[in-house]
Amino acid sequence: MGHTALAAAGTSEPVCHDFEFEEIYDSYADFVWRSIRRLGVDEHAAEDLLQEVFVVVHRRLSDFEARSSMKTWLFGIVLGVVRNHRRSQRRRRVEPEPALVEIAPVSERDHPDERSARAEAVRVLYSMLDALDDEQREVFVMAELEGMQGTEIAEATGVNLNTVYARLRAARREFDQAVARMRAREGWRSGCR
Amino acid sequence: MSLSPESRAIIESARGAEDMSRSHRARLRGRVMAQVLTGAAITAGTSAATQVASAATISKIGAALVVAGAVGWGAQQALEPAPLPALGGSAYVVERATESAVANVQPKKETPVPQIAPAPPQPSAAPTASARTLSDEMALLQEAQRELQAGHADRALALLREHEQRYAAGTLIEEREAARVLALCRLGRTDEARAAAERFAVRFPRSPHRARVLTACAAR
Numbered sequence: 001m002g003h004t005a006l007a008a009a010g011t012s013e014p015v016c017h018d019f020e021f022e023e024i025y026d027s028y029a030d031f032v033w034r035s036i037r038r039l040g041v042d043e044h045a046a047e048d049l050l051q052e053v054f055v056v057v058h059r060r061l062s063d064f065e066a067r068s069s070m071k072t073w074l075f076g077i078v079l080g081v082v083r084n085h086r087r088s089q090r091r092r093r094v095e096p097e098p099a100l101v102e103i104a105p106v107s108e109r110d111h112p113d114e115r116s117a118r119a120e121a122v123r124v125l126y127s128m129l130d131a132l133d134d135e136q137r138e139v140f141v142m143a144e145l146e147g148m149q150g151t152e153i154a155e156a157t158g159v160n161l162n163t164v165y166a167r168l169r170a171a172r173r174e175f176d177q178a179v180a181r182m183r184a185r186e187g188w189r190s191g192c193r
Numbered sequence: 194m195s196l197s198p199e200s201r202a203i204i205e206s207a208r209g210a211e212d213m214s215r216s217h218r219a220r221l222r223g224r225v226m227a228q229v230l231t232g233a234a235i236t237a238g239t240s241a242a243t244q245v246a247s248a249a250t251i252s253k254i255g256a257a258l259v260v261a262g263a264v265g266w267g268a269q270q271a272l273e274p275a276p277l278p279a280l281g282g283s284a285y286v287v288e289r290a291t292e293s294a295v296a297n298v299q300p301k302k303e304t305p306v307p308q309i310a311p312a313p314p315q316p317s318a319a320p321t322a323s324a325r326t327l328s329d330e331m332a333l334l335q336e337a338q339r340e341l342q343a344g345h346a347d348r349a350l351a352l353l354r355e356h357e358q359r360y361a362a363g364t365l366i367e368e369r370e371a372a373r374v375l376a377l378c379r380l381g382r383t384d385e386a387r388a389a390a391e392r393f394a395v396r397f398p399r400s401p402h403r404a405r406v407l408t409a410c411a412a413r
Contacts, residue, residue, distance in 0.1 A: 025225060029218055034211040051225050058229045118210035125207040128200075144196065144204060169194055176197045183199070 021058050028074055029054075031146075035075060038129060038141045039082045052081045068155055072148065076156040079138060086134065124182070131178035136171035143168050144175075214399040216367050223364035227327045330360045337372055346379035371402040378410040386410045 032053050036046045056077050064073055129137055138157060142148040148156075153164045196204075213221070337352035353373050356363070363369070370393050377386035390406045397403065 021229065022226070025222060029222065030212040033213050033221075037211060047221060047224075050221060051228060054225045055229060118207075121203070121206040122210050125203055128203060172194055172196050172200075176200050179197065179200045179203060 021061065024057065024061075024070070025054060028070065031071065032074060032078055035078045035141065035146070036082060037126070038145060039078070039137060040126075040130065040134075041082060041085060045085065049078075049081050049085055053077050056081065069152065071146070072152040072156050075142060075146075075148070076158075079156060083134075128175055128178045128182070132171050132174050136167050136174060139164055139167040140171035140175060144172070216397050216400065219364060220367070223327055327364055330356070330363050330365055333359070334365050334368060334372070337369075337376075341372060341376055341379070344379075346376045350376045350380070367397050367400055367402065370396070371400070371406050374406045374409050383410050 029050070032050055033046065036049050036053070037043070041049055053074070057074065060077070064070070129141070132140055139153055142153045142156065143150075150161055150164050150168075153168075154161045157164065159167075212218075333352060333356050337349045337356065340346070340349035340352060350373065353369055353376065356365075356369050360366075360369075370389070374386050374390045374393060377383075377389060387410060390409065393400070393406050394403055400406070
């Protein structure tokens, strides 16, 4: 477990900090967030899942061994939490949970002029990822979006290297096809096919 | 087989655009630290973290959401006086955590009713200072929210000022500033409200409260 220290930080009351954990949060919160989102979790649920991931991280920090990279270790935890979430979504077959906290992109349509190009780029990427099945998607996100090595992916997903590469090949094919389909639709819409 | 150049371009153009906004990251950080610091002692050996988090923790998270919901409520009330909706979409955690408390959301005129039931005592896991600070911060903001709901915008504004002094670098600055705009509108201090709303929009360009804040006075 991370070392805990007392810091008086200008107040009379000592404040407890778990510096190691906080450092990990600050360094990897964005990585965890985008990984969860890239795996197809909507923005509202992603907040809860990020929280779950870091609760697990906090609990298991003492088990972390430097033989794997922090990123690989974290992605393994992300995968566990996201897979659980998918299972419970499937089991319940209900509408997505009501909004916990509204997050900015919900209002994107109200402000189409702002941040639109970047938000649109993300939207397009995620809709292409939606074309992949869950297993392909996991491998694709790690390999193509995070630049992780085959062995790291094998470790995080718990499948062997050959399977990783087979899924990656299939995922690339699906992604390319999804992009081609999107372009075809665009061309059809604008009448210049 | 590798990816087509076009697929590669789609990936590259989204790079860096997926990260959280600074305020979003800070807000989530507050939630995570509160949960970890208060919940860590009792979560050992369980898998679904949110299910085993202490009721105290969930209440705190719920409190943050009630605050977020209240801002929305204020705006809605500006449009038409209506009974307090069941905290809108924000009540999800609260409902799960403290169902009985949600029945109490309608505050009485003069005696503020706590919207969140006091957390059940946690014999083993005393909240640490960080978590206490966050819950204190939320409590103050909730008080301001109750005053606003009760039509006491001046009292709400005073509490918001107190919040500003005590939590200059707090977790709920965005919520405080949104509430301030609503309070100013209520008081008919429209020019100040508009100026505050513009500052808000600049400071929190991705805020979920943005639209409500910018239209708060117009709706009156």
